[in-house]
Amino acid sequence: MTSLLRPTLGPLPRSVLIRPIVGNGSPEILDHAATIARRVIELPDPFENAGAMLLRHAVWRVYERVGDGCATTAVLSAALLREVLRVAEAGWSISQLERVLEQVWHCVRANLLEHAKTDISFDQLHAVIQRAVYDPVLARLLSEAVDAVGPEGVVLLEEGVSADPTCVYEEGIVWDSGVLSPIWLQAPDGCCRVHEPRILLLDGAVTKGVELLPFLERCLASNIRRLVIIAGEIRHDALALLVRNGERGVFEQIVALQAPSVGWQQQEILEDLAALTGGFVVHCNGGESLSASSIAVLGRARHVWATLRHFGILGGHLDRERVRARLRAARAALARADDAYLRTKAQERIARLTGVTARLQVGGAVPREREARRLVAESAVKTAQAALSGGLVPGGGATLLGIARELRALPMRADPCEVAIRNAFGTALTEPIRVILTNAGIEPGRVLAEADRCPTAAFDVLRQSWVDPWLEGLLDPVQVIDTAIETAVSIVRMVLSTGALIHRTWPAVAAHP
Template identity: 35%
Template sequence: MTSMTAGRSDAALAAGFDTLARLLALTLGPARRVVLNDTGGGTAEGLADAATVARRVTALPEREATAGAALLREAVRTVVGRHGDGGATTAVLTAAIVRHARRMVAAGASPVLVRDGIRAAVRCAADALKGQASPVAGPDDLSGLVSAAGGDRALAASVGELVDVLGPEGAVVVEESVRPGVTHDYVDGSRWPARPAAPELLSGGGMFGGSHTELTLVDPAVVVADVVLDDPAQVIPILEAVRALPDRPPLLLVAQDVTGGAATTCLLNDRRGLVVTAPVVLTTAGVRRGEDLADLALLTGATVLSPEYGRPPERFVPAYVGRVRRAVVRSGHLSVAGGGGDRRAVTDLAARLRTRAWELGDGAEATTRTAERMWLRQARLLGRVGAVQVGANTEAEREDRLRTARRAVRLARTALRDGVVAGGGVAYLDCVDAVRAARAECADPDRAAGMEAVAAGLEAPFLRLVANAGRREPRVALAAVRALGPGHGVDVRTDRYLPIREAGVLDVAGVAVAALEAAGATAGVLVSASVVTGRG
């Protein structure tokens, strides 16, 4: 490859990166701009989320430009996939570091040594960020960081209150509401998605007949079957065993499905007053249903029935029965409270699930969904689940708000683990002195140049937030907060200079560190790209 060809390739790579970086920068902060994406046919969609914008930009006119955009897109995808936020911050930091580093390379600095300086400065700044982190003080802190990330104060208030009450082991389920606005509630006990079994058989006057929309069972016996029950021979031993119990409790029968002759037998027993029976089907999909049935059995002290375990329903014995204080069966879910299972076994499983969820949550995006599933399971076992219901006037607004809500829940939970730092770009500003002190001790001028690129880049999130708000000249605002001292910033919602933490403007420490580290790694690749492309 000739030097002229390599130069054109390097320039196209940088141009592709810059194109996507400019778009993503517009989405930073509560005063973020909307990026219009042409969907064809004379229509366009408005995008205000960095991760969504990055996914949409998949190709540019030149192949090398597409590769440059892909480098940034991968960095954004990684940070958002692992932490739920930080995509726009990653783009802004990366672009600023690369811009300053390019100038130094153009002036004759070694790209490789500049890259090494970038890495050293990022480590220094990351350590400074971690040193700034403090524990979440309460619902106001949680609401502040959620509001700063998404700009939705009603949603921020609901998520902040839920996460604060539920604690670091809690889970918040995001649900779609048909009515505009945001509401929230706490689940009493543990809840699984479920439906009454064979409703066509039950509608003729059984427990779910008429206008009844739910059934409450007090102190029921619980039987859990990881099998389809369709034969009377499968349920008769269960009904006889429950009927023989001293207090003749109602029966909560939870299975893969209850249909055919088995459902008819349950219905006849219920109508004759022999055993009040609520056959229920968990609607969890695939292998997850088996996990949920096992969790329910552990929580209630039941033993899962399955031929695979050597416990077919036909050979049911009373020792397989579990108990709960109360069960509520509705068309959409099953709730239980006061399970009679071994409490130590329940808490031990919850602890294992929680540990594994944190491990997977710090991995690739593909494992994040598994981590979320494990987190919900452990919270459900502990009875620490809440729900936030999100609605809007249009489908597009509702989808956007649902995405924001899910991101907010992850942010709030991560904040409980990692702590918070000052938002509004102030935490990065307060790392600049540490980086420049380290640069002053660096003997190699080219490495020092890379460190200075990071020091300058740390100002970029603050400058972009102010620019997106459109009320002040960013550099003037930067000079003003520098004069006020560490911890000061601009609350772009009120356009005031103040100690930014006092305004409740916070960022999750873990997300701030991850964005910086991803920016440093991507900037290093781009800065040294001329070395790579120059090798034929």
């Protein structure tokens, strides 16, 4: 697995050709490490396959977290495992090796964070994206989008029909859910708009008109003539009652919208909407009665628009304390999320609570090209947001080389196991820059020999010279490097603690005549 991902490391990557599983079509040409890892389904040798699947899973988790660093993770894992196994041959116990490895890793992480620069300029952010995308137009659009939405905002990436990428910034807050009846979409553009509405939020289904009628009468008594209802479900008599009230002019405007998502996620979104509009959710599923609710539960907004598939709220009368509390809850959910879907949903909630969203369309001549460009753009967005969150360090393997140099310079201690692991870690940290140089056709020995004379510089393989990384934009996000090292250590510890592998074979089933 590592040999497949090594060629993709660095600014001059080599490609990997993967033939289709079915048929004799043209091979897929890839230089994206995460995608290559996902294309590996099974190796012929069952025991080699176990290690490959372990690395495949780890690499994909790195991609989901920070978008980059997948090839670095594979290279570091293989190098660190090789060096630690050499140390293990000296006879130290596995538990001792794991304990010392953990200590040295924490030392490496502290050293990494000391080198980080958190005050990032737009040019530095653009440099990080430019090196990930290679397309100057797309890189500029992505840089502007990430800079606008911030580290926790959402850049929605879609496949476009045009070869040129486009980016649209959506004002206010938009959800992927629309009106419950197309009868409200009478405008030529198929969009319903309500100005200065009051907003009713319902958790649950409403099917009978008598459940809505008392509340609607209280709205009319309070001179509320423009009402937007966002509910889990409104159907049958209840929906017909709303339509008739609108058609007869009882209300100037009355619209029912489908609440986004389902289940507990829908409940979270409704609570977010309540905080953003200054209203409260009526929990019909929780036993609360809509007919007994007062108009104090209604929220406010400057403008609400809706189509069959989307709705947006502009100028909500938000409750800032509640919004801050909902943001804390959403960030906690993001920290707990253990898969890409949950992380995406948490990030979308955060973006909507902060009110900034960018929608970017990436096109191409054929579907395969559009999908490849979208994946590269998605990776670049994650990497750039990781940079905004955790800061930047010199790239091109320079930071890892500097940490390895500082590990060797640490004072010697009485524990020979610690010294051995420290040396093993230092040797492994030099492996990424060796691979970057090799992929660029440069002899690593010469460059590494010059490294001690250029401790604050980084070697740029494009220019084939030592440069100031902060001036030239040769930078890596701290979170990418930290995640790669953490994952490599985790893989090594798992291998060290594995005592046996069991391969299951299934008996062949004889076919009946």
